[in-house]
Amino acid sequence: MRLASSRAALAGLVLASAVAAKDVLYHWDVGYVNANPDGLFERRVIGVNGAWPPPELHASLNDTLVVEIRNSLDKPTALHAHGLFQNGTNYMDGPVMVTQCGIPPGANMTYRIPITQTGTYWFHAHYxxxxxxAIRTPLILHNPDEPHVYDEEIxxxxxxxxxxxSADLLNEFLSWRNPGGAEPVPKGALIANLGGNNTAKLSFEPGKTYRIRLINMSALAMFHxxxxxxTIxxxxxxxxxxxxxxxxxxQLAAAQRVSVLVTALNSTDNNYIFHADMDTDMFDNIPDTLNYNSTGLIEYSPSAPVKPSDVIDWSQFSDIDLVPLAKEPALGFDVTYTLDVHFSQFTDALNHGTFNNISFVSPLVPSMFTALTMGDDAxxxxxxxxxxxxxxxxxxxxVQLVVNNFDAGHHPFHLHGHTFQLxxxxxxxxxxxxxxxxxxxPMHRDTVVxxxxxxxxxxxxxxxPGIWLFHCHIEWHMAGGLNMLxxxxxxxxxQRIKVPQQVYDHCEWAGVKTKGNAAGREGLDLTGAPDGPYLYPFGWTTKAKGAMAGCILSALVGFCAIVWYGWSSKKSYHSLPVADNADDSIESEQLDSPAGKL
Known part of the structure; x- marks a missing residue:
């Protein structure tokens, strides 16, 4: 698979036309197809226009990205341009019941997004x-005035x-049979949508400098x-x-993106391995069949041997130590929120993720509509x-967020609509x-581990201005409630946000109100709004005290019954008519009985 030349050609076309802002239009018919990228198992996935993987999305600064969606699934969907600010277009952000209702089966949705950013992003379902x-793909926003110099990009x-x-995996994760909240472990890794024995190859030419845009589109795994x-x-x-x-x-956690420059060597004598190893610390167990040391090939020549692997430098480098090219002073803060992260057992018998012991449950009205229709009460x-x-x-x-991770695992937290300073x-x-x-x-980004x-x-x-999710981007944790607004x-x-009619129509199809508070009511009447689940209470509740009292009473009754039975058996023994020649045998037999042992 030769990625460099095709990517470079596409990037060149985009950059050449970037001087004139334009609409960049994609038509996506989202439906089911089959795929077998690791060569081990064919499964149903969600593809685009009858194929998988979905096409990459490319646009340039000042363009307008237009993605026309036709939902050919049998259930709703919604798409999120991960990392895009959506300033003034909060209704295009994607999270269902936050900024929109799902796109109904058979319906259309036009995502129309003015491009005010450049860099490496991705586009994925948020339903x-x-x-x-597998409804996920890179979204590359090119800069006509690129500050770094390189020859090609990958x-x-x-x-x-x-x-x-996903539905089966989610049912497995959110189950009373999974009280510890063990996440589903993947079957393997894909590099450039290839896995198993299908090796991704990056073609290098001596002396050229390549920009490699790395995007972690995982549900769970962190990659190294x-x-x-x-040198990278x-x-x-x-x-x-x-x-x-x-x-x-x-190191890239789920949803993070990193661009690296790599200058090719001046020789074609050898090819080289590149590594994209999954971090097994993220997994509760490691199946014997799991190959977590996924690799690809840097190919200088099809006939060259592969040079044996060097010792890899696994030393950790913290993103907080990076220096942004555009330097902005550290912000102060007018308001601060402390967010304590836990996973705990709840009254619905499930293990939920929480901020400050609250597990997210969607309201009855998308929160954006609550903000737009509640007047001063908003x-x-x-x-x-x-x-x-x-x-x-x-x-x-x-705004300052202080996030304490008290869970046993690492978490990649993502803020919609913004980057944040570290x-x-x-x-x-x-x-x-x-x-x-x-x-x-300070360095800033939109997803932090x-x-x-x-x-x-x-x-x-x-x-x-908008309604923005802050959440863990491990997909299972999102579904388990580790979100907040x-x-x-x-x-x-x-004053600023005018919602397109399509968004109202989708909510009408779903029977979801587009006005009122979280319960679809006026003012502070929240009757019927989601309430719970709640943490299992600590200490002695009324029910616990009643249960303990019942246990003690049952134990006393049982003890008295045993004593009474033993006393009755002893009395019966002393009243037995005993033959003169049978004293020893009867006494021995009686004392070996259960009552006799008491």
């Missing part, structure tokens, strides 16, 4: 766990791969990327340009429903008396 069924998506349907015998330099993370930084390997967080865990911020406030990291919990000293020009028992401090400016400037939203 249930649907993107695990788009390299990395993906964990499951053989089961490196190339034997070559980071120049972009999550659409944010960085000063070139040499690293031994690149500035009251209560109207969005307690199960959405809403956090209200005012227009142009500087202010500080450290062992959880964060001590609020400590005054962090951020970099003079927080290791187990660590915290991060994130800051962003509320300059994009940032309700940003609803008063300004009411």
């Amino acid at each position: 249930s766990a649907q993107y695990v069924d 788009v390299l998506p990395l993906t964990d791969w499951y053989h089961d349907q 990327f490196s190339i034997d015998g070559h 330099r980071i120049i972009e993370v999550d659409g944010v340009y960085t000063e070139p930084t040499e690293v031994g390997n690149v 500035r009251n967080a209560e109207v969005y429903g307690k199960q959405t865990n809403p956090h209200l911020v005012d227009h142009l406030q500087d 202010i500080a990291r450290g062992p959880a919990p964060y001590d609020p008396t400590h005054n962090p000293r951020p970099s003079a020009a 927080i290791p187990s028992m660590e915290y991060v401090i994130l800051r962003f400016r509320a300059d994009n 940032i309700v940003e400037a609803p008063d300004v939203m009411q």
Whole structure:
């Protein structure tokens, strides 16, 4: 598979026409097809225009990306342009029951997105766990004034791969039979949509410099990327340009993107292995059949031998140490929210992810419509429903999020509508008396990994009025409730945001209201809004006390019955008529009986 030349040709066409802003139009008929990318198992996936994988999306700065969706599935869908700000187009962001209802089967939806950013992004379903069924693709936004110099570029998506349907995997994960919340382990990894014995090959020419756009489109897996015998330099993370930084390997959690520059060697004597290894610390168990050391080939010549692998530099490099190319001073903060992350057992017998012990449940009205229709009450967080865990911020406030990860696993957290500055990291919990000293020009991105028992401090400016999700991007954790809402400037939203009729029509088809609070009512009357599930209570509840009292009473009755039975047996023994020549044998037999042992 020769990726470099085709990607470079497409990028060249896009860049050549970038001087004139235009509509970049894609027609997507989203439907079921079969695929077998790892050569091990053919399964049903969600494809586009009768094929899989879906086509890559490309546009340039100041273009308008137009994706015409036809839903040919038997269930709703919705698409999210991951990392795009959607400033003024909150209704195009994609999360169902947050900014829209699902696109009904047989219906159309036009995603019309003005492009104000450049860099590496991706496009994926945001309905249930649907993107695990492979409806996901790179979204590349080209910069006519590219600050880094390179000869060609390669788009390299990395993906964990499951053989089961997302609905079955989700039922397996959210089950009382899975009290520990063990995530479904993938069957393997795909590199550029190839896996198993189907090896991805990147064609290199001596002396050329390549930009490799790495995109982790996984449901769960974190990848570690490196190339034997070559130096890699980071120049972009999550659409944010960085000063070139040499690293031994690149760590990408689910939803993160990193561009690296690689200069080809001046010889065609050897080919080389590149590694995209899944991090097994993310898995509760490692099946014997799982090949987590996924690799591809850097090919200089089809006839050249592969040089044996070098010792890989697995030393960790923290994104907080990167330096953005466009340097902006560290923000202060006008409002701060502390978010404690746990996974716990709940009253519905399931293991849920939580921020501050609240597990997300969708409201009865999409939250964007609540913000747009509740007038002055839209500035009251209560109207969005307690199960959405809403956090209200005012227009142009500087917002600080302190996130303490008390779970045993790593979590990649993503904020819609913004990038955030990485202010500080450290062992959880964060001590609020400590005054962090951020970099003079902090790195910023839209998806950050927080290791187990660590915290991060994130800051962003509320300059994009809308309803924005903050959530873990492990798909199973999203479905398990590890989400919350940032309700940003609803008063300004009411002035600026005009929702297309299509979005109203889709809600009407679903029987979902587009007006009112989380219960579809006026004011603070939230009767009927989602309420619970809740954590199992600690301590002695009334039911627990009653159960204990019943156990004690039953034990006393049982003990008395045993004593009475033993006493009755002894009395019967003393009244037996005993023959003179049978004393010893009868006494021995009686004492060996259960009653006698008492």
